[in-house]
Amino acid sequence: MDWLDHSLMGKKGVAAGVAGAAHSLTIEDQKTFHYVYGPYADPVLEVDPGAVVTVETHDAFEGKILSAADKPSEILQFPFLNPQSGPIHVRGAEKGDALAVRIISVSPRGPQPVGTTCLIPEFGGLVSTGQTAMLNAPLPEIVKKVVVDEAGVHWSDTLTLPYEPFIGTIGTAPEIEAISSLQPDYYGGNMDLPDVAPGAIIYLPVNTPGGYLYVGDCHAIQGDGELCGVALEIPATVVLQIDLIKGHGNAWPQLETEEAMMFIGSARPLEDAARIAYRELVRWVAAETGQSEEEAYMLLTMCGKVRLGNMVDPKYSVGASILKRYLV
Numbered sequence: 001m002d003w004l005d006h007s008l009m010g011k012k013g014v015a016a017g018v019a020g021a022a023h024s025l026t027i028e029d030q031k032t033f034h035y036v037y038g039p040y041a042d043p044v045l046e047v048d049p050g051a052v053v054t055v056e057t058h059d060a061f062e063g064k065i066l067s068a069a070d071k072p073s074e075i076l077q078f079p080f081l082n083p084q085s086g087p088i089h090v091r092g093a094e095k096g097d098a099l100a101v102r103i104i105s106v107s108p109r110g111p112q113p114v115g116t117t118c119l120i121p122e123f124g125g126l127v128s129t130g131q132t133a134m135l136n137a138p139l140p141e142i143v144k145k146v147v148v149d150e151a152g153v154h155w156s157d158t159l160t161l162p163y164e165p166f167i168g169t170i171g172t173a174p175e176i177e178a179i180s181s182l183q184p185d186y187y188g189g190n191m192d193l194p195d196v197a198p199g200a201i202i203y204l205p206v207n208t209p210g211g212y213l214y215v216g217d218c219h220a221i222q223g224d225g226e227l228c229g230v231a232l233e234i235p236a237t238v239v240l241q242i243d244l245i246k247g248h249g250n251a252w253p254q255l256e257t258e259e260a261m262m263f264i265g266s267a268r269p270l271e272d273a274a275r276i277a278y279r280e281l282v283r284w285v286a287a288e289t290g291q292s293e294e295e296a297y298m299l300l301t302m303c304g305k306v307r308l309g310n311m312v313d314p315k316y317s318v319g320a321s322i323l324k325r326y327l328v
Contacts, residue, residue: 003258004017004102004201005017007201007256008100008201008203008245008248008254008256009100009102009201009203009243009245009256012245012246012248013049013050013100013243013244013245014049014050014092014243014244014245014246015048015049015050015243015244016243017100017102017241017243018050019050019052019241020047020048020049020050020051020052021047021048021050021051021052022051022052022053022054023045023047023051023052023053023054024053024054025044025045025053025054025055025056025085025086025088026056027056027058029044029045030044030056030085031044033058033062033083033084033085033216034083034084034086034087034181034214035079035080035081035082035083035084035180035181036178036179036180036181037084037171037172037173037174037178037179037180037181037187037188037189037214038173038174038177038178038179039173039174039175039176039178039207039208039212040178041087041212043086043087043088043089043210043212044085044086044087044088045086045088045089046088046089046090046091046210047088047089047090047091047242048090048091048092049090049091049092049242049243049244050241050242050243051090051241051242052104052239052240052241052242053088053239053240053241053242054237054238054239054240055085055086055215055237055238055239055240056085056109056235056236056237056238057083057085057109057215057216057217057218057235057236057237057238058083058085058216058235059116059217059218059233059234059235059236060081060082060083060168060216060217060230060233061075061076061081061116061233062080062081062083063110063235064076065116065118065143067143067145068143068144068145069143070143071141071143072118072120072141072143073120073121073141076120079180079182081181081182082168082169082180082181082182082190082216082217083181083216084169084181084214084215084216084217085214085215085216086212086213086214086215087173087210087212087213087214088211088212088213088214088242089210089211089212090210090211090213090242090244091210092244092246093206093209093210093211093244094206094209094246095175095206095207095208095209096206096247096248096249097206097211097244097245097246097247097248098203098204098205098206098244098245098248098249098250098254099172099203099204099206099211099213099242099243099244099245100201100202100203100242100243100244100245101170101201101202101203101204101213101240101241101242101243102200102201102240102241102242102243103166103167103196103197103198103199103200103201103202103238103239103240104198104239104240104241105198105237105238105239106165106166106167106197106198106218106236106237106238107150107165107236107237107238108148108149108150108165108220108234108235108236109234109235109236109237110235112147112148112149113145113146113147113148114146114147114148114234114235115145115146115147115148115153115220115232115233115234116143116144116145116146116230116232116233116234117143117144117146117228117230117231117232117233118141118142118143118144118230119139119140119141119142119228119230120141120229120230121138121139121141122138123228123229123230123312124139124227124228124229124230124312125225125226125227125228125229125311125312126227126228127139131268146220146232148163148220148232148234149163150163151163153220153221153232161221162221163220163221164194164197164220164221164222165197165198165218165219165220165221165234165236166193166194166195166196166197166198166218166219166222167196167197167215167216167217167218167219167238168190168191168192168196168216168217168218168219168222168231169181169188169189169190169191169192169214169215169216169217170188170189170191170196170202170204170213170214170215170216171184171187171188171189171204171213171214171253172187172188172204172205172206172207172208172211172212172213172214173187173207173208173211173212173214174186174187174207174208175207175208180314181214181216181217182313182314183266183313183314183315184266184309184310184313184315184317185266185315186205186251186252186253186266187204187205187207187253188202188204188253188264189266190217190310190313190317191253191264191266191309191310191317192217192219192222192226192231192309192310192313192317193255193264193307193309193310193317193319194219194222194224194307194309195255195257195262195307195319195321196255199257199258200255200256200257201255201256201257202253202254202255202256203245203248203250203253203254203255203256204253205248205250205251205252205253211244213242215238215240217233218233218234218235218236218238219231219232219233219234220232220234224307224308224309225308225309225310225311225312226309226310226311226312227311227312228312229312250263250280250284251280252264252265252276252277252280254280254284255319255321259323259324259325260305260321260322260323260324261281261284261321261322261324261327262277262281262307262319262320262321263276263277263278263280263281263284263319263320263321264277264309264317264318264319265277265278265279265280265317265318265320266309266315266316266317266318267315267316268314268315268316269316270308270311270316270318273315273316273317273318274306274318274320276318277306277318277319277320278300278304278306278320280320281300281304281320281321281322282296282297282300283296285299285300285322285327288327289327289328299322299326300320300322303322303323303326304320304321304322305320305321305322305323306318306319306320306321307319307320307321
């Protein structure tokens with residue numbers, strides 16, 4: 001039996017994890033991309049739970065960096081970065097529910113070299129920024145264009161990195177705020193967590209009727225922390241299966257794979273992001289296993305794992321997880 005049958009989506013989803021009608025959302029269909037997560041945009045697509053949606057996304061730069069000779073500071077207009085496809089309205093979704101989004105595939109899209117990474121002035125994990133203001137001069141602007149296919153990331157003539165795609169920015173609309181797509185928070189957003197990858201299911205809190213799912217900012221590969229502030233950004237074709245869990249009630253994103261369960265927290269300082277993620281995981285483990293929260297707390301001291309998403313955005317993201325085999 002497939003592990004999906006035993007997943008939260010399979011056990012609790014309105015569609016019980018069964019694939020429903022197929023939909024497509026192309027660049028041409030989208031027309032206008034969004035730079036905030038919020039409830040005020042008109043949905044570009046309305047689907048029933050179970051829908052399988054193929055979405056075309058731009059890279060984080062909306063395709064504006066074309067060559068290694070380009071200077072991001074001259075081409076990009078902050079804060080109009082991280083263009084998002086959507087929002088997708090899911091029928092029946094209400095506040096207190098969760099969207100269950102199974103990531104089926106993430107494929108590079110467009111002419112080669114399709115991948116872009118770069119150094120941007122006063123942006124990154126090891127440089128001065130607006131929040132950590134220093135007198136030293138910014139690093140030089142450097143752009144690297146990379147051929148990416150599903151066989152690998154062709155970094156140089158002598159080095160091919162693995163193709164390890166994931167969705168950098170995915171989430172639902174906040175209830176009242178309109179928040180930059182550069183920022184992660186309780187609704188998801190720009191978490192830049194490599195685990196949000198094909199084969200995983202992410203559970204996102206519904207804060208407004210219809211949920212309003214946004215997606216964009218796909219990456220071909222990224223190390224923990226997204227160290228220089230930019231991963232290998234790619235335009236992509238993403239296939240998602242979207243279900244709905246009524247009354248799920250989680251306040252923060254939850255991610256499930258065949259082997260593990262994870263919660264994702266976003267905050268500054270970094271330790272607060274880890275605390276959020278672990279607090280949510282402690283509470284879930286206790287509820288799932290019937291242990292007290294104190295017992296679950298001690299269990300996670302023994303076998304909890306932490307994954308660093310980004311340490312460069314307005315808020316940092318951390319995933320805290322436990323292997324399912326310990327949930328007895």
